[in-house]
Amino acid sequence: MTISLSRRRFLAWSAMASAAGFVGFPLEAAASVPQRARAVPLRNVRLKRSMFLDSLQTNRRYMLQLEPDRLLHNFRQYAGLKPKAPVYGGWEADTIAGHTLGHYLSALSLMHAQTGDTECLSRADYIVAELALCQAQAADGYVAGFTRKNRDGKIESGRAVFDDLRQGRVETQPFSLNGSWAPLYTWHKLFAGLLDAHVHCGNAHALEVAVRLGNYLDAVFAQLDDAQMQRVLSCEFGGLNESFAELYGRTGDPRWLRLAERLRHREVMDPLAAQQDKLDRLHANTQIPKLIGMARQFELTGDPEPSAAARFFWLTVTAHHTYVIGGNADREYFQAPDTISKFVTEQTCEHCNSYNMLKLTRHLYRWTPRAAYFDYYERTLLNHIMAQQHPGTGMFAYMMPLMAGAKREFSTPFDDFWCCVGSGMESHAQFGDSIYWRDDEDETLFVNLYIPSSLDDDPSGLRLELDSDLPLGGETRLRITAAPEAAQRIALRIPGWAQSWRLTLNGKPVRAELADGYVRLRRRWRAGDMLTLELPMPLRLEPSDDPDVVSVMRGPLVLAADLGSTEQPYATQADPVLVAEGDVLAGFAPQEVSGRYLATEVVHPGPLAFVPFYAQHDRRSAIYFGRLAPQAWREAQARQAAAAEAMARLDAEAIDRVELGEEASEKAHRLRSELSYNVEYRRRKGRDARSGGFVEFDLRNQAGPLHLRLRYWGGEHRRRFRILANGHLVADEVLDGDRGIRFVDVDYPLPAAATKGKALRVRIEPETGFSAGPVFGCWLLAGTEA
Incomplete structure (x- = not known):
């Protein structure tokens, strides 16, 4: 019933989209085969010496510095068990605590599959056992490390978030649900870690823990009507729909598929299914995992509508919202399409976005194995993922700044635990997962990435060694070490950047079929056969x-x-x-x-x-x-x-000015604040104030008329705040992204009553649920009286 209704809706949307002149629905989406190609399992691929192996080993060293018991601290504490070690700092000391454990469990599982490392296997098994123990303390399957801040400002168990949901209380902001920082996002990471431990470590208990936790969430969501559910989904929930789709794939229980389909955030998914790009001002990494979940639903059901949404999203992001390194988004948000050149800043390209775009790419390639998908994959892997990890320390960058002169900021080992630390551990644990793919229908082995590695494709009996000078050189050598009796087809990707290429077999040029970006050679292979692919790189x-x-x-x-x-x-x-x-x-x-x-x-x-x-x-x-x-x-x-001359004149004409974000200037102007943070954007420093906070400071006063000049980024949106001077209301300001791609100065005439006294106390305070600013400059100028 669900699939039938979904297909009917999909056909209607496709017709409306075409009639409205939107990008036409790709016909190949409807014809896609959910499992046309499959990646060779990670356990069958071993990396050879290269920068990828170096990165993997650096990552492993860092992962083994982490203490599982510190990541398990909150899980034990809120299960009524005594923690075995103190909690880590950074995000793990906030209400989003627990997300890192999920990432870490995934990274351990992937590292074990990639290398056979027994220490990673032991740690993964230990974490699963501890989670099962924590879960056993409650009869309903609840297990979590996240917390929430209640109305009295006290930190309490995250269970209270879902107790409130059961009672119909749904208070959401984009990253907050009933006082907790994106708890469903955190649970998605835990589900993903459990499911990775199940498949890569063979841990059956991991699936049991995931099923019991799913039972708990299913019971909570059963109490919510459709409108309430959509409000819940307006808060970041990661790819929780993917987790439930995967539970359906592992167990065959249809209620998990029904739950995955219920986690459809219609405000975002409906336009994408209708082939409409409405991504401008959406938080990028909030959306990408949802599309991975949609892709997984297609693979399990064959329903073309979720595949249409996933494919259109991928095409739109890669063609219209992607920087040259393969990353996307500025300050974590998508901008208007085809405006990349206007958003080259120090806050571009969050790593999690690229990590998830590569996951989505793998899904789309399964349906339609075309080399163009791996042109994007290769670009992003080499230019963003490999840039994100510091080779000396193993630490990770959150953003990849592309503005000229900007520098990468890397995490610390035990005091940050950003989302990009978690996805960084995963990214640098699994380089072998996408090198080799199989199309069993026509017995083709695809070689998509030229990462030095060995392959033992046990079902076919084919074994080979891959050596490559890429990315610095242009030669790749593939040597067969064992082969079956039957003929096999090997397909080598000819990258989209290659202006020419040359293929030889055992030193002699060969003629081979070229289609969909691959040069294909079918023959009865023999041990010792050597294929050499030369790719000039001007x-x-x-x-x-x-x-x-x-x-x-x-x-x-x-x-x-x-x-x-x-x-x-x-x-x-x-x-x-x-x-x-x-x-x-x-x-x-x-x-x-x-x-x-x-x-x-x-x-x-x-x-x-x-x-x-x-x-x-x-x-x-x-x-x-x-x-x-x-x-x-x-x-x-x-x-x-x-x-530069105009800026100097402004500074000279000002009665007083404060350089917000500059410690010395703020101190000189007696700045006070709560829930306010220094920011820097496009080389300008500033300061914001978050919901419930404020910022205030003194300016040198004189008799009026005066006006206050504040500088904002013209594209700021969802900002609502009050400006006061000596307690008098100056303005109720709304920034809604309609002032251009530039910094703008706004003049506020001051009421005469505010200009009395030696000092002018300026206060900026946001409305509840909104932020104020950021303000990137403040000047007091002679002007017209209000």
């Missing part, structure tokens, strides 16, 4: 949505201008640009070090070395460049100088 320019904003590419790699050590300050007045009348790349000369180029006359300021972006862990970089003719460059310099 430099090329890749435009952004703005043809005059470009990046330099070599093969799959984004090249960065090296702007110096992160230990040295960056001179912000001189972002590099490419200036030439003709071929810009003619000014790049290769250096002795592989993958390194020196640009001289064509880059200003210069000369500059260009190197692979991913390796710039402790260096400042630029990867987006204005491409200008000499006259246009001179005009741009003049505009920049005029803007």
Whole structure:
């Protein structure tokens, strides 16, 4: 019944979308086969020496520094058991506590499958046993590490969140449900960890714990009507729908599928199923896991509607919302389509987004094995995932800043535990999961990633060794070490970036079929056979949505201008640009070090070395460049100088000003605040105030008329706050994202009563449920009386 209604709705939406002129529904989505291709299991692939193996081993060292009992602290405490170790800091000391344990359990399970590591297996089994013990303390299946802050401000068990839900109390904000920071998101991570331990470690108890926890949630959600459920889903819930779909796949119990389908956030999913891009201003990583859940539903049911939503989302994000490194979103949010060049900032590309986009890519590839999916996968893996982990410390970056001169900020071992630390542990534990794929229908082995590795494909009897110079060099060698009697087809991906290629078998050129981005060779293989694929990698320019904003590419790699050590300050007045009348790349000369180029006359300021972006862990970089003719460059310099002069005049004319976000200036103006944080965006420092908080400070006063000038980012949205001066209301401000892609100054005339006295006390306080600002500058100026 559910599937029938869903298909009927899907057909209606497809017709409406076409009639309205939206992107047409991809016909191949309806024709997709849910399990056309399958990845070779992780346990059958072993990594060989390469940067990927180095990263994996670095990650393992960090994972083994972590103490499972510290991650289990809250689980035991709120189950009525004595914790065995103190809780960690950072996010694990907040109401989102417990999310890291789920990530960690997944990472341990993946690491065991990838390497056979027995210590990781032992830790995974121990965590599952502890979770089962905690769960056994309650009769209803509840087990959790998250907490909530009640109305009195006290921290209590997260169970209270769901006790309230049973009574019909649903109080949500985008990241808060009944006083807890995204508890369903946290549970999704726990479910995912349990399901990974089940499949990769063979731990049957892990599935039992997941089923009992599912029973608990099913009983809670049964008390909610449809409207209440949609309000619950307006708070980030990760990919909990994927967890229940997977429970259905593992157990065959249809109630888990019904629950997965009930976790459909219609406000987001309905437009995507209708092929409409309404992603602008949506929190990116809140949405991506939902689509992974939709993809899993298609694989289990064959219903084309969830596959249409998942495919359209992927196509839309990769084509219209993705940076050159494969990541997406600025300050964690999608922007309007095809505006990447306007959002090159220090807060781009949250790692979790790319981690989840790669998971979604794997699902879509299963249905339609085309090389284009792995063109995106390879780009993101090499340029974002490999940039996210510091090779020396094993620590992880939350954002991947792309603004010229920005530096990567890495986690600390025991005091952060951001979401991107958790997804980082998973990303760097499973590089072998997508190298080799099987299409059993036509007996094809696909080689999608050229990561040095060995394969033991036990069902077919095929074994091979893969060695590769990629990504710095362009040669890959695949040597057969054992083969079955029957003929087999091997398909090698010809990357979309390859302008030419050459394939040889045992040193001799071969003619092979090329289709859907693969060169295919079918034969009866023999031990010792060697396939060699050569892929030349000349430099090329890749435009952004703005043809005059470009990046330099070599093969799959984004090249960065090296702007110096992160230990040295960056001179912000001189972002590099490419200036030439003709071929810009003619000014790049290769250096002795592989993958390194020196640009001289064509880059200003210069000369500059260009190197692979991913390796710039402790260096400042630029990867987006204005491409200008000499006259246009001179005009741009003049505009920049005029803007600097205008800023200097404003500062000189001000009666007083406070540089919000600057400690010395804030202290000099006696700033006080609660639930307020320093921010930095586009090299401007500022300060916000969150719901329930405020920020206030003193300015030097004088007799009026006066006005207060505050600076905001024009794209801020969902901000509502009051501005007061000496206790008098100045304005009720609403920022709703309609003031342009720029910083804007807003003048507020001050009431005459506020200008009496030596000091002017300015207070900014948000409405309940909203934030204030951020404010990126404040000036007191002579002006007109209100």
